[in-house]
Amino acid sequence: MCPMPGDDVTPSVRPGLRPSRHSGPGYVANPKAPDFELDAPLREAAARWLNLVPAGHHGGRESAQDVLETLREHARSCPDHTVEALWVAHRHLRDPVPAVRIASLVLASEALWWLGHFEDARRAAQAAADADPESAQALWRLAVALYRQGRFEEAGERLDDLLELASRFAPGWALRGQVKVWLDAGDPEAGRADFAAAAALTAGSGTWVVPYRMADADFQATADAQVRVHDSQTGGSSGGLVDVVLLPDKSRVERGVDPDRRWHLEGPSAGGGDSDSLFGGLGGDFAAGARSRLSFGTRFVLYQRNIENLCQDRATLNEEIRKSVAELFDAALESRAAIAIKGAPEQHAEGASIPGDEDG
Numbered sequence: 548m549c550p551m552p553g554d555d556v557t558p559s560v561r562p563g564l565r566p567s568r569h570s571g572p573g574y575v576a577n578p579k580a581p582d583f584e585l586d587a588p589l590r591e592a593a594a595r596w597l598n599l600v601p602a603g604h605h606g607g608r609e610s611a612q613d614v615l616e617t618l619r620e621h622a623r624s625c626p627d628h629t630v631e632a633l634w635v636a637h638r639h640l641r642d643p644v645p646a647v648r649i650a651s652l653v654l655a656s657e658a659l660w661w662l663g664h665f666e667d668a669r670r671a672a673q674a675a676a677d678a679d680p681e682s683a684q685a686l687w688r689l690a691v692a693l694y695r696q697g698r699f700e701e702a703g704e705r706l707d708d709l710l711e712l713a714s715r716f717a718p719g720w721a722l723r724g725q726v727k728v729w730l731d732a733g734d735p736e737a738g739r740a741d742f743a744a745a746a747a748l749t750a751g752s753g754t755w756v757v758p759y760r761m762a763d764a765d766f767q768a769t770a771d772a773q774v775r776v777h778d779s780q781t782g783g784s785s786g787g788l789v790d791v792v793l794l795p796d797k798s799r800v801e802r803g804v805d806p807d808r809r810w811h812l813e814g815p816s817a818g819g820g821d822s823d824s825l826f827g828g829l830g831g832d833f834a835a836g837a838r839s840r841l842s843f844g845t846r847f848v849l850y851q852r853n854i855e856n857l858c859q860d861r862a863t864l865n866e867e868i869r870k871s872v873a874e875l876f877d878a879a880l881e882s883r884a885a886i887a888i889k890g891a892p893e894q895h896a897e898g899a900s901i902p903g904d905e906d907g
Contacts (some may be wrong), residue, residue: 548814583678584643592667596637596655599630599662618650622684622901625657633658649675649682653901656688660695665803668692676705683713684901691897694722699729699801709902716906718899720745725896728852729806732793735760745896754894756859765790765849769865773872774847789847789872799832807856807895810871811848812878813889847875857891867891 585593618639621632635657642648652675659668669692675685686709693702706723713719724738724745731737745755761769770789800806849871858864870890 553785566681581678583648583780585640585648585674585727589670589674592670593637593640593655595660596633596664596667599633599664601670614642614644614647618647618654622654622657625654626661626898627771629658629661645678649679649685652678653682653684653688656685656692657901660688660692661838665692665695669696670785680708681712683709683906686712687716687719687901690719690722694806694897697797697806699726702726703730713902713906716860716902717745717748717755718788718896719902719906720748722896728856729794729797732852753892755896756857757856759858759860759864760855761851761861761864763791763851766849766868769868770849770872773869776869777872777876789875791849791851793852795853807853807897809850809854809867810875811850812875813846813848845879847872847879849875857893863891 585831617635621628621635625632634652636651636658637650639647641656642651652671656668656671656675659665659671669689672685672689672692676689679685685828686705690702690705690709693699693705701724703726706719706726709716709719710723720741724741727738727741739757742755742757746757749755767789770791774788795804795806795808795811847866854867854871855864866888867890870888873888
């Protein structure tokens with residue numbers, strides 16, 4: 548199904564805020580992987596990937612001994628140069644060494660994911676996992692692609708397989724926690740053990756947290772209070788309160804909307820929909836004198852579980868709700884105010900790089 552007007556189909560994670568993780572010397576879980584061939588649909592998809600790469604990147608072939616190290620280097624920094632990484636992956640897909648072809652598919656999947664081509668990212672990762680079912684890197688890229696497409700049960704199955712191979716890979720535990728929340732959003736305990744495992748593996752860093760869950764009525768009251776704060780600061784009336792739902796509609800995720808989105812803006816304005824990226828420059832209070840009257844029909848939606856997933860305690864959650872309401876008003880009123888509310892750090896598991904030897 549094609550995206551609907553107002554749906555934000557941009558990738559959810561910006562490169563600068565991703566955890567820095569990369570593979571060690573092993574790179575692929577099974578360096579003696581069996582020989583295999585790319586099937587016809589995958590070869591056709593690979594030809595399309597090349598169209599994404601400007602001609603200036605079409606360089607010569609590396610020597611064989613440098614191939615795996617080149618792929619490792621590109622995997623470490625893929626979000627910073629996705630097009631170049633895709634070209635490097637593409638030109639090694641026919642390498643005579645099966646392990647190199649698997650690594651190329653993994654790198655291609657990561658590059659395609661950052662470029663927003665989630666189905667091709669899934670297809671490349673699936674081919675790598677089919678060729679080597681014990682490649683933790685392939686399983687991770689496959690799980691991430693499935694999650695981004697709203698295929699949560701399948702993503703959970705691949706994460707189960709991954710964590711059998713890489714039990715110290717914290718983003719894998721965190722993402723499995725998010726999957727379990729999607730599969731049972733009404734249960735405030737869903738995914739808690741997995742979130743706790745991720746937090747324990749990175750104790751002291753604050754990268755991953757065990758989410759603080761707030762009662763639905765309490766969350767709604769907190770959001771409504773922030774709307775009233777806006778009205779008092781701007782001297783106007785917003786004309787309505789915020790709708791709180793647990794998660795985005797799954798059908799919208801399947802059309803390309805970020806499953807981790809914190810809020811949604813519906814309304815008649817040109818900027819309606821999920822109108823700001825999760826990872827834009829965010830923070831602060833409402834600007835005095837900003838236009839304070841919303842257009843008729845504007846609807847604010849906060850996604851409770853996605854906001855809670857970032858917050859380890861009530862104080863942080865209150866600030867994150869405050870920040871999300873400020874962002875909604877900023878988008879709806881087109882005030883472009885400098886928002887200074889800090890909120891919670893924007894850490895999302897699917898932005899992590901592939902697991903390395905240290906994660907086994």
